[in-house]
Amino acid sequence: MPAFTAGVGLYLVGHALESSAVPLNIYFEHRNYLPSIGAILALTGIATWIAERLRNHMDKPSLVFGAGTLALIFTLTLATHARALVGKVSNCSASSLAHHPNSRALRMEIAQFAMESEPQNVSLAQTQYATLMSWSNPVDSEIGALGLAAVDCYAYGRLKQGHDERILRTRVEVIGPDLLNAIRNVAEIAIARPCTNLPPSHLADRLVAWLDRSPTSESLLTKWHARYLAARLGLTGEGSASSKALEQAKASWHAGQDPAVGAMTINLMISRGHYAEAAHLLREVEQKVPASDRQGRQILRTYAEAIENGTRTSR
Numbered sequence: 624m625p626a627f628t629a630g631v632g633l634y635l636v637g638h639a640l641e642s643s644a645v646p647l648n649i650y651f652e653h654r655n656y657l658p659s660i661g662a663i664l665a666l667t668g669i670a671t672w673i674a675e676r677l678r679n680h681m682d683k684p685s686l687v688f689g690a691g692t693l694a695l696i697f698t699l700t701l702a703t704h705a706r707a708l709v710g711k712v713s714n715c716s717a718s719s720l721a722h723h724p725n726s727r728a729l730r731m732e733i734a735q736f737a738m739e740s741e742p743q744n745v746s747l748a749q750t751q752y753a754t755l756m757s758w759s760n761p762v763d764s765e766i767g768a769l770g771l772a773a774v775d776c777y778a779y780g781r782l783k784q785g786h787d788e789r790i791l792r793t794r795v796e797v798i799g800p801d802l803l804n805a806i807r808n809v810a811e812i813a814i815a816r817p818c819t820n821l822p823p824s825h826l827a828d829r830l831v832a833w834l835d836r837s838p839t840s841e842s843l844l845t846k847w848h849a850r851y852l853a854a855r856l857g858l859t860g861e862g863s864a865s866s867k868a869l870e871q872a873k874a875s876w877h878a879g880q881d882p883a884v885g886a887m888t889i890n891l892m893i894s895r896g897h898y899a900e901a902a903h904l905l906r907e908v909e910q911k912v913p914a915s916d917r918q919g920r921q922i923l924r925t926y927a928e929a930i931e932n933g934t935r936t937s938r
Contacts, residue, residue, distance in 0.1 A: 627672075630665025634658045727763055727801060730755055734770055738777065745778045761793040762802055768792075769805040776809070776818040787821060791833040798837065798845040806830065810852045827856035831871060847878035854887065869895060876904070882911045882919060889926050898934045905930065 637658030678684040716733045723729055734751040737744040749771060756767025768789035775782045790809070795802065810830075813823045830853040839846045850871045857868025872888040875881070885908035892901035905926055912919040 626668025627665045630661045630663070630668060633661030633664060635661070637661055727755065727766065731766065731770070731801065731804075734774075738774065743778070745774060748774050756789065761795050762797075762799065764789075765791070765793045765795060766802055766805040769809045772818075772821065773805075773809040773812050776812045776816055776821065780816065781819045782821050791829045794836065796838060798839050798843065798849060800845065803845040803848060806849055807852055810856055813856060823856040827853045827868065827871075830856065843878075847875040847881075847884070850875040850878070851881075851884050851887070854884075854891070880911060882908055885911065886919075886922055886926070893926065893929050893933060896933065896937065898930050898937065901926070902930050902934075 635658075637660070638655075640657065674684075674688060681687060716729065716736065719726070719729055720733065730751040734748040737747040737751070752767045752770030752774065754767070755763045756771065758764055758767070768786070769791075771786050772782055772790045775786055810823075810826065813821065813826050817823055830849065834846065834849055834853065837846065854868045854872040854875060857871060869888070869891040872884065872891050875884045876888050885904060889901050889904050889908065892898075892904065905923060909923055912923060914920065
């Protein structure tokens with residue numbers, strides 16, 4: 624059966640294309656769409672093979688097979704309609720939570736959906752983050768505390784009593800993607816809608832101290848990205864806050880050599896009058912930006928002009 628063989632092969636190759644060394648959440652069902660073509664082809668091949676052998680033993684094979692095909696289409700139509708009725712994000716999440724109450728990713732997703740829905744369901748988001756904060760795993764606890772802080776800042780403009788004491792206090796061995804997302808979320812909200820009792824500069828100081836205590840290697844992508852977020856938070860301040868932002872930007876650049884971080888670091892150096900240091904870093908960043916990146920090259924040319932003008936003025 625060529626169709627069966629080709630279908631199985633396509634199914635396996637399709638999943639190989641959708642796979643990676645990183646564990647993926649199974650509920651991202653769109654990863655099965657391409658491989659499903661192979662599965663359908665294989666099932667069709669089997670059905671055709673069986674139909675050809677049954678046809679010689681039936682009085683009215685066309686009528687039977689036609690009725691069977693219509694029945695299958697009707698069944699699939701009902702299933703699709705039923706899924707459309709119950710397949711809302713809130714219903715799916717509630718059903719998933721009943722079966723997987725200890726899923727960190729699921730609780731984070733429910734909290735995000737609650738804050739993005741119209742109207743916002745602040746209490747639902749708080750419940751999910753409070754549950755995470757109560758778990759014994761330090762990463763879960765830290766994500767929960769950061770999530771509650773983000774909700775407080777966004778919804779009320781200030782941290783509730785007790786929430787400020789919990790964020791960025793736990794010793795975490797590895798800064799994973801989920802924790803980085805939680806840090807990024809609260810940082811973005813703090814920049815856009817600062818809390819009265821947690822201004823961006825204070826959050827930056829706390830994040831820097833927490834990163835300095837972390838045993839995670841500085842070369843790890845998530846850690847230097849977190850330092851980049853600390854630098855962005857520090858940009859909102861002046862004086863010592865701006866100086867600390869520059870320190871974190873330098874640390875992030877040396878750890879990850881990311882052109883975007885390098886560009887921000889150059890900008891900070893220029894704003895503080897460190898033109899010679901900015902010129903040296905500019906040469907390093909230029910080697911990381913390909914000639915095809917016109918926008919990136921234009922930004923670097925703008926920085927080069929600013930360095931030249933600043934150097935001339937300071938003489």
